[in-house]
Amino acid sequence: GQQLNQSPQSMFIQEGEDVSMNCTSSSIFNTWLWYKQDPGEGPVLLIALYKAGELTSNGRLTAQFGITRKDSFLNISASIPSDVGIYFCAELSIQGAQKLVFGQGTRLTINP
Amino acid sequence: DGGITQSPKYLFRKEGQNVTLSCEQNLNHDAMYWYRQDPGQGLRLIYYSQIVNDFQKGDIAEGYSVSREKKESFPLTVTSAQKNPTAFYLCASSSGQGRTEAFFGQGTRLTVV
Numbered sequence: 212g213q214q215l216n217q218s219p220q221s222m223f224i225q226e227g228e229d230v231s232m233n234c235t236s237s238s239i240f241n242t243w244l245w246y247k248q249d250p251g252e253g254p255v256l257l258i259a260l261y262k263a264g265e266l267t268s269n270g271r272l273t274a275q276f277g278i279t280r281k282d283s284f285l286n287i288s289a290s291i292p293s294d295v296g297i298y299f300c301a302e303l304s305i306q307g308a309q310k311l312v313f314g315q316g317t318r319l320t321i322n323p
Numbered sequence: 324d325g326g327i328t329q330s331p332k333y334l335f336r337k338e339g340q341n342v343t344l345s346c347e348q349n350l351n352h353d354a355m356y357w358y359r360q361d362p363g364q365g366l367r368l369i370y371y372s373q374i375v376n377d378f379q380k381g382d383i384a385e386g387y388s389v390s391r392e393k394k395e396s397f398p399l400t401v402t403s404a405q406k407n408p409t410a411f412y413l414c415a416s417s418s419g420q421g422r423t424e425a426f427f428g429q430g431t432r433l434t435v436v
Contacts, residue, residue: 253427315365
């Protein structure tokens with residue numbers, strides 16, 4: 212199937228630090244979605260990106276849709292304990308079959 | 324409230340039995356998806372549907388079946404042919420058009436003993 216490479220797989224940081232994670236794809240897509248998942252819960256949508264070069268913020272979160280349309284990054288500034296969880300990127304094509312594909316996830320752990 | 328509802332939250336079954344997981348949405352979304360998540364792992368696509376009465380296999384469809392008789396419902400059956408069915412199952416939906424976003428249910432944790 213389609214491959215999304217998400218990195219890093221895990222991060223261990225101190226509270227207050229900034230965080231950056233990214234995803235790359237072997238194909239060009241039209242939509243990048245970033246999710247956060249808490250243990251035992253479904254993923255919650257954080258940010259949606261629809262246009263190459265688009266930069267979107269949601270509070271302390273910022274995400275960008277890469278110019279090549281094959282990559283995206285998510286930054287979290289001034290991390291707090293509730294940021295702990297797994298972050299996933301996802302791609303959704305609007306041409307042909309609408310297959311929603313996910314990266315492997317980035318597990319964020321914060322030391323207080 | 325609008326959203327996606329998965330039920331039940333926890334499900335236990337004996338090995339060799341088929342089991343059906345429910346997913347209902349009242350968002351008027353065209354597209355619906357089923358994913359499997361194993362501990363510490365990402366989301367793997369089982370089946371997806373873009374429209375009523377139509378669905379496609381995802382990356383790990385073997386041992387699973389679905390139906391899409393109504394727009395708001397996309398049940399997943401885990402059959403006895405699925406060799407390792409114990410997992411966390413997630414359902415999602417999206418509008419399927421334009422600037423679309425996808426939203427998830429709370430998940431069903433299936434344990435087969």
